[in-house]
Amino acid sequence: MHIIDRRLNPGGKSLENRQRFLRRAKAQVQGAVKKSSQDRDIKDVLEGGEVAIPLEGIGEPRFRREGGTRDLVLPGNKKFVEGDILPRSGEGSASRSGPGEGDSEDAFRFVLSRDEFVDLFLDDLELPDLAKRKLAEAESEGLRRAGYATSGSPANISVSRTVARALARRVALRRPRPETIAELEAELAECDEPRRVELLAELEALKAKARRIPFIDPIDIRYRRFETTPKPVAQAVMFCLMDVSGSMSEHMKDLAKRFYMLLYVFLKRRYQHVEIVFIRHTDRAEEVDEETFFYGPASGGTLVSSALQAMHDIVRSRFRPADWNIYAAQASDGDNSVADGEVAGRLLMEKILPVSQFFAYLEVAESASNPYYMSESSIWTLYQRLRSGGAPLSMRKVNARNQIFPVFHDLFQRRGTQEKAP
Known part of the structure; x- marks a missing residue:
């Protein structure tokens, strides 16, 4: 009888190899x-x-026998044998030789x-300086010790508790001690015949009792017991402040939205209790939902202080700094009303930064300019002056899509791996 398996290969069949x-x-x-x-x-x-x-670098390591006497079956030539890597051309990691020369590998x-x-x-990303202030409602679960049990996994056997119970049982049942039996055997070797008969009987009784009372009995074994317990989670709020005024071109808005999209996915993926507040502004600010923030049209003048004031009002009404870790990320092209600069600076220094764990400013520009040599805008100049005075501000510039992730990674990479930012 022949059995032919025509079932399709199940999904995740090689999950272990894939993870390896x-x-x-x-x-x-x-x-x-x-x-x-x-x-x-x-x-x-x-x-x-x-x-x-x-x-390069993904091949499996293997041992190969070199030298000695061995038999080979050659596949029609003496140049290549089983296990040799054959050169091939492709579009992957090209060689450093000129066109039409040398070899290359497929990716x-x-x-x-x-x-x-x-x-x-x-x-390798995280929110900087996340402090456990007032703990949020616990949703994650952890394990804690919960005494001992008579059944469980062998890995959870409590050796000390098991040995202690075995010792107590042996003492309670008066199990003969090995030293007592050894003393009687030593006396047996030197005694006379009448005493010998008594010692043999006593030894047999003691050994029989020792066999009936094992050193470790299954009733002695105890396992460490664990139970799930709610694990408290620190709560935080992230304010996303985006300039949508008329000076922001579609390219600039696209860069800002890409940054906020990364931030949104990062927060939702890595943290359970992080509230996200979306604020967009022209010459006036408004709190909006996610859909409006990313896709809603808007235009007008620019007053940065309106967004900062809106953030301050929301913090005061809904997010008490003693209970919440407060973060903010602002994106703008750097334009602002001249008269609004001092107002914005005062709001930052007196209201926003004292209660914030982290404040990041991203300045976006047209793609033609170099992000490291962009002319300094009014907001950049203001924030730079505040930072030189000791304000905890993180500032970056971008002008192209491929710069978004490096800047985002630089702002939120895990401490200990963080490199000095330019």
């Missing part, structure tokens, strides 16, 4: 993920998909699921 590969080639895959995200649309910025990494293409893509994308 991701661990081995994590640095290369993570770099490819960050590169691929630069040119995606906002709504698809963290969707899974195909990434390409160079073949290895790997399809990531959405969860794998997001995990690699956000792997």
